[in-house]
Amino acid sequence: MTILCTPSQPGDDLVVALGTGVLTAATLPRVRELLEQLPAERLVVVGPEIAFEEAAGFATDLRLTRPLVGVVAIRPVLDVETYAYAMQAGIRELVATGDLPGLADACRRSRRLSESILLPAEAATASEAKVITVFSAKGGCGKTTLATNLAVTLHANGARRVCLVDLDLAFGDIAISLQLEPRRTLVDAVAMGENMDATGVAGLLTSFRPGLECVLAPVEPGDAEKLPAAVIDDLLGVLRGMFDYVVVDTPPQFNEHVLRALDGSDHHVLLTTPDLAAMKNLRLTLDMLDLLSYPKATRSIVLNREDDRVGITAGDVEQALRSQLAARIPNNLEVAASFNRGVPIAAEKPSHRVSVAIQKFGALRMDGPQVPQVQTPKAPPRRWRAVGSRSGRGA
Template sequence: MTILCEPAARAGQLSPALGGEVRVVETLGEASRLLSTDPLESLVVVGSAMNLDEALTFTEALRFEQPSVGVVLLRDVVDVVVLTKALRSGVREVVARDDLASLVDACARSRALSAQVSVVPQPRFTEHRQGQVITVFAAKGGCGKTTLAVNLAAVLAAGGERSVCLVDLDLAFGDIGICLRAEPVRTIVHGLGMLGHVDAAGASSLLTNCRPGLSALLAPVEPGDAERVPAGLVTELLEVLPTMFDFVVVDTPSAFSEHVLAAMDASHHHVLLTTPDVPALKNLRVTLDMLDLLSYAHDIRSVVLNRSDAKVGLTMDDIDRVVRSDIRAHVPSSRDVPISVNKGNPIVLDQPKHPVSEAIARFAREHVLAEPAVVAAKSKRWFR
C-alpha cells in the first residue's frame, strides 16, 4: 500500500504507476494522520505540488518517528540543490514528475529498503551495560584489515546469540558492502541530516541487514560523499550503536584521521593488524608509538599477525624485535580467503574448520569475549 500526497487532479496520472492500493491525500498533514493509524505503511510519495520545505520537514520528522517508512519526492525540476536538501532530510529518492519508469523503480527500491529496516535489531537500551566497540586498524594497506573486520564480526554474530553491527569507516574506498554482498541503498552519508541529534531510530534507518544477527553501516558510494561526512557524525553514531548491539566492529582506512581517532576514542578494543614484511611492521611500530603519544591504554590493544606463515625471510624473533608487543593472534595465509571474499561469504561461515577461521574464532573467544570491556580514554590531541 502507498500514500500519494498530491492534489486529486494531478494524482490520476501517477496512481497507476505506483501499483497496488494507493491512498491519495492532498496535504502532508493527512499523510501524517494515515501513517499514525497504519503501522504497516512503508511508502509515501510526495508529489511535485507540495511545497519543498514542508516536504522536507515532514520527512525529517518521519525519519525519527517511523524510520521504516520511505519517502520518494517528485519534482518538476530535479537539480543539485533539490537533491542535496532532500537527501540530507532523509528523502530516499528524488524523481522527475514525468519520469514514470524511474518512479516505479524508486518505489520498488524504497519498499525493499523498508523491509530491511524492519528486521534490523531494535534498540535495546540497558541501564547497566552497553555493547563493546572494536576498532580494527592497520597503517599499511593490503594487510587484510577489512577481511579481518568482516570475519571477526561474523564470528561474534554466529549463532544469533549476539547482535553485531559492522561499521565501514573507510569512507572513500570502503569494501564492506562488497565483502558481504550487501546493497548500499542507505549509507553513512544519509545521516548528515541527523548531525547533532542522532538517536537509535535514526541510526537504525541507516543500517543494512546482512545476515541474522549482523547489520552493517556502509560507506558512501558516490564520488565526493566521503568528504561530506564529519567526524562529529561518527562520534554520535558510535555513542548510539552500542546501545543497540552487543558488539560494534569498525573497519578503518589505513591512515590516522579525525574519523579514525573518533572511533579509537569510543573503542573498548583496538585490534592492530600487520603482516610479516618490513613496511607493514614499521608502520605498526609507528602506530603503537602514536597510540602511546595519544595516551591510549595498552591493555585494550591486540596485535594480530596476518599471513603469519608466509616465508619472506623474517623470523618471529625479527618480528618481535620490531613490534615489542605481544602478538595475540597468528592468522595463516590461504588462497581460500580471497575466494571467500569473491563469493561474498566470510570464510568463518563458509569454512568454520579452516585454519584461518579457527584462528579468528580463537582470537574472538580469548581476547574479545573473555576479557572485561574498558572503554578507551580520550586521546590527547595536542598536535592539532
C-alpha cells in the same frame, strides 16, 4: 502493510510495486490518524503530489514520535539539494516518479531497516554496543578482510546486530568486497548536521544481510574532504544505541578521522603480517598509542597470514613487538578467493581454519570481560597536535 499518501487514485502498477496491504490517505494529517490506529505500521510512501516541504516536516516529526516508521518520497525531480534536504529531514529514500522497480526496492530496504534497528527506547534496557576499530599503519595487511570476517563472526547468523563502518574515506573497499551498491555513504551524514539520530543514521545503512549493516565509504572524488572529523564522534555515538557491535575498518594512516574512531572505541585490533615493514610500522603504532595514552588493555595484536615458510615465526613477531599476540590467522589462498566472490570466508566456510581462528579471537577478546567500556572523549586537542607531524601512509 504500507500507507500511501496521494490525493489521486493510485494505479494498479503502483499498488503492485508497494506490495500487499496498501492503505491510501489523501493528506498527511490523515496518515497521522492511520498511524495512531496502526501502531505496528512501519512504512509511509508520500506521492509526488504532496509538497516536498510538507513531506519533510512530516518525516521530521516521525523521528521523534515513531522512529521505526520509514518515509519513502516519490519526487518528479531528484537533485543533490533534494537529497540533502531529505537526509536532514529523515526521509529514508527518494524515488523518481515512474520508477516502479526503484520504488519496490526502496520499500524493501526501508522495511528491512525497520526490522533490524534497535529502538532507543529498547536500547535503554540493553547494553551499549562495543566499538572495535581495526587498524594497521601499513597497507595490504588485510584490514578489510579481517574487519568483514570479524563482523560476520560477531553477527553469529543473526544472533547479534552488527554494523561495519568503512572509514577509509579515499580508498574504502567494504562495498566492493561485499558486492554492495553504495546508494548512501558516510558523506551523506554531513547533511544531518546536529540532528543526527537513529532515524537519520538508518538512512545511511546498506544491508549485507539482516542484522549485519554497513556504513560505506564515499565513492565520488572529493567527497572525503567534505566529511568533518567530528561527524565520526556523532556517528559512533548513535550506532552504539542501535547495534550490539560496531566494527570500524580504517585506512593505513593516523589522520584525525582515525583518531576519532580510536577515541570512541572500546577495543583496538592492531594488525601485522610476518614481514619486516609491517612489523616496523606496528612497533611505531604501539609507541604512538602509548604516547597518546591509550590503555594497553584495549589492544589486541593479530598476526595475519601466518606462514613459517617466509622465515618469520610468531615468536619472532612477539619478540620484535615486545607484545603478546592475541590471534594468529593462517595464510590461505581461499581467503582471497572468497573476497573476490564478495562473500567473507567466515560466512561461506565457517569451519575453515581461517574462519575458526577469527571465531576464537572474537569469542575470546570481544565477548569476554577484558573489553572495558569507555567514555568517548570530546576531541582532545592535544592528540591532534601530537600526531600532526607523523600522519601519513606507512611504508
